[in-house]
Amino acid sequence: MSVNLYQTGVSGLLSAQQQLATTGHNIANVNTEGYSRQRAEQSPTLAIQNGGNYIGTGTYVSDIARLYDQFAYREQVVNQSSLGAANASNASLTQLNGLLGSAGGAITTSIQQFYQAMNSIADNPSDPALRSIALNQAKTLTTNFNNLNDSFDRIESATNGEISEIAKQISEISTEIANINERVLHSNSPGQPGQPNDLLDERDRLINKLAEFTSVNTVTDANGVMTVMIGSGNTLVAGTTPLSLQVIPGDPDPLQTQVAIASANTTIPLKEDTLGGALAAKIKFRDEDLAKARSEINRVALVLSETLNGAQRQGLDLNQGQGANFFRDVNDATNQTSRILPYAGNSSAPGLQSGIEITDVTQLPANDFDLVFDGTNYQLTNLADGTTTNLGAPGSGTYTTAFGFNFVENSGAPAAGDRFTIRPTENSAALMQVALTDGKGIAASSAVSIKASDNNVSAGAVNIVEVSDPVAARAAAPMRIDVLENPPGSGTFNYTITDNTNTTSAPIAYTPPSQQVQLPPPPATAAFTIEITGTPSGQAPNGPEQFTISDAFGVGNGENAKFVADSRDKGIINGGRESFTQSIGITTAQVGSQTKAAELSVETSQALFTQAFNRNQETSGVNLDEEAANLLRFQQAYQASSRVVSVANTIFDTLLSAVG
Structure with missing residues (x-):
């Protein structure tokens, strides 16, 4: 009986010792990153059958469990x-x-x-x-x-x-x-x-x-x-x-x-x-x-x-x-x-060499494009919205797009599957x-100017839209534009051009509210563009409405510099x-x-x-208050188990003395 009691006490002693060790381990790692609290799981040892009863034999630590919630x-x-x-x-x-x-x-x-x-x-x-x-x-x-x-x-x-x-x-x-x-x-x-x-x-x-x-x-x-x-x-x-x-x-x-x-x-x-x-x-x-x-x-x-x-x-x-x-x-x-950036897997020798030409800055987007030769045609995909445009078969040299740029073949030829990224x-x-x-x-001076006749009575106007060759435009001056409503009140207009040789063209139809005209007229090469606007209806005897185009160059002419300066606040982008x-x-x-x-x-x-x-x-997580309570509890268990061992020793000694 004393032997069983001794074993029971020792098992409790050892279990309490492990509980104390586990608690101490938790306390020691309270500040350790990622540490999960551990717990010594105790289970009873198998009981011994004695007569019609089962007598307990103590305890053991079955597992040191890691308190962990995977979810x-x-x-x-x-x-x-x-x-x-x-x-x-x-x-x-x-x-x-x-x-x-x-x-x-x-x-x-x-x-x-x-x-x-x-x-x-x-x-x-x-x-x-x-x-x-x-x-x-x-x-x-x-x-x-x-x-x-x-x-x-x-x-x-x-x-x-x-x-x-x-x-x-x-x-x-x-x-x-x-x-x-x-x-x-x-x-x-x-x-x-x-x-x-x-x-x-x-x-x-x-x-x-x-x-x-x-x-x-x-x-x-x-x-x-x-x-x-x-x-x-x-x-x-x-x-x-x-x-x-x-x-x-x-x-x-x-x-x-x-x-x-x-x-x-x-x-x-x-x-x-x-x-x-x-x-x-x-x-x-x-x-x-x-x-x-x-x-x-x-x-x-x-x-x-x-x-x-x-x-x-x-x-x-x-x-x-x-x-x-x-x-x-x-x-x-x-x-x-x-x-334009070619992909590494594109064909080589000779391979397509190409570029991107800017044509209209007002339409130019800021996003990228994907260009693929599918074996028959170039397919241009706008990566902003995923839309695809068929540009046509290779060999044309230049391919226009609706995005303010042209795709230009410089040399070589593509192979099926060749791919490029375009960043305009x-x-x-x-x-x-x-x-x-x-x-x-600095081109401060304008090349030509337009002056309406003092005899004009309507709100119609003629203005310079663009000058492609200011030197040639200046050489073509003076010129005169006559705009006439014929017959009066009909809403039907025509205009004539009188060049610097005093030669007047045949009447040309003008359709309000505006119409652009390239000057000088053929067969000469156009050097600038004017725009007729409104309904310039002259009244007899002052009709038609007349507009004189003159050489405007001068060191004191700052009209083109003003034109440059005016672009600061204009809506141009996007x-x-x-x-x-x-x-x-x-x-x-x-x-x-x-x-x-x-x-x-x-x-x-x-x-x-x-x-x-x-x-x-x-x-x-480790809770120090909880661990402190556990420490006291397991310490008391250890002391109690020690007392059981002490009692078992006393009983065993008494038995030995009685036998002796």
């Missing part, structure tokens, strides 16, 4: 991924917003200062100092565009560096998880309930860290070995075999790097939109947010350059020559070829530079809806709005993660 933990992992994405997106957008707020403001200021200089030239076109100031302001403007583009490059490079670093950390986590899987596999004994709890905690901590970078799903087999999948189900850890995440050059843009799962023999690119976490946020920022802002700024640089170049071409400089380009030609060879505004800010080197070259400064302001506002939304997303994601974390801690 609460899974919720924490999911919210960790969302929080990682929100934090990464917010950090990147905040940086971009700060850049556009400062650099975009500098560009806006330099645009205004340049136009102020052009207004001054319009008022005093013969002043060489004002012309020099305008050139310097133009250089400041191009420098600001160049600097902003350089800043975009630095942000893109830094983002690529962050993507590479995240891929490296994911690969390291993959290796650590695989190593833990191997240790777990070797630690688990068949048929034994015990688990390596601290190893499982460390593995879950790594999973939680991994979830910050990407979305994670896990599957654990009967041996406790975990398979880890990221993104849309791509295996990162297959049992004890780790795979790595690599960064590979983008196609067709090498700087738009891609991530891929790499094993010993294969590399599988991943779909960025399914990755989740900070990795997906960084890629999205680079390929969407940053790319869109860059494209919008590029469009402003391109449209501004072409608008001012076009205005220059319509006027005369101080040397009485046609105005040369103010800025670098937007359609030079380098600009054209930089706007690409590199415009980077390549923008002042082409004019002498202030005398279908004629935005001026230059408005477009920059809209882009800055959009990024600012995205940044604010990202801040709110961080707050929401943080709140959700905190809730999920707290729910998980309710089960797995």
Whole structure:
């Protein structure tokens, strides 16, 4: 009897000792990240039958259980991924917003200062100092565009560096998880309930860290070995075999790097939109947010350059020559070829060499296009809305589009399946530079002017719309346009053109409310375009309405400079809806709005993660008050069991004395 009592006391003593050890382990790890509270599970030992009764023989610790709720933990992992994405997106957008707020403001200021200089030239076109100031302001403007583009490059490079670093950390986590899987596999004994709890905690901590970078799903087999999948189900850890995440050059843009799962023999690119976490946020920022802002700024640089170049071409400089380009030609060879990117898998030798020619800056979009040769025709897809346009078969040389640009074949020929990405505004800010080197070259003077006869009585008008060759236009002057309603009151009009040889053309029909006419008339080559507007009904004896076109050049003529200056506030960009400064302001506002939304997303994601974390801690977290109570309870149990052992010893000694 004393022997059984002794064994019962010892079993209680040992169990209490393990309970104390487990409680102490919990207390020691109260601040350990990812630690899950443990509990020693006690069970009674088998009773001994004695007569008709079963006498208990004590207790034992059947398991050191890990208090773990897989559903609460899974919720924490999911919210960790969302929080990682929100934090990464917010950090990147905040940086971009700060850049556009400062650099975009500098560009806006330099645009205004340049136009102020052009207004001054319009008022005093013969002043060489004002012309020099305008050139310097133009250089400041191009420098600001160049600097902003350089800043975009630095942000893109830094983002690529962050993507590479995240891929490296994911690969390291993959290796650590695989190593833990191997240790777990070797630690688990068949048929034994015990688990390596601290190893499982460390593995879950790594999973939680991994979830910050990407979305994670896990599957654990009967041996406790975990398979880890990221993104849309791509295996990162297959049992004890780790795979790595690599960064590979983008196609067709090498700087738009891609991530891929790499094993010993294969590399599988991943779909960025399914990755989740900070990795997906960084890629999205680079390929969407940053790319869109860059494209919008590029469009402003391109449209501004072409608008001012076009205005220059319509006027005369101080040397009485046609105005040369103010800025670098937007359609030079380098600009054209930089706007189209071939894919790596395209045919080679000779292969198609092509470019993009800008034709209408008012219609030019800021988004990308996809061009594919399907074996018969070129198919152009607008990536903004997914619409596709059939451009026709190869060999035509130039293919017009409805988007303000032409696709131009330069040399070679495509093969079926060849694919290209078209970025109509690409590199415009980077390549923008002042082409004019002498202030005398600023075309301040208009070539020709139109004066209505003092005898005209109607509100009809004739205005110059465009001058393609101001030198030839000036040489064609003087000319006269006579517009007549015939018969009077009929609403039927015609006009005649009297050239500088005093030769008058036959009557030509004019249809109100407006009609454009190219001058000089054939067979001469047209040099400028006029527009007749309204209903110029002359009254006898003063009819017809007459408009005289004269040579307007003069060092004091600032009409073309005024024409240039007037383009500052005109709606030119985005279908004629935005001026230059408005477009920059809209882009800055959009990024600012995205940044604010990202801040709110961080707050929401943080709140959700905190809730999920707290729910998980309710089960797995260490409560020091509870552990202190357990410590006292198990200490008392230990002392009580010690007393049982002491009583058993006393009884045993008494029995021995009685026998002796």
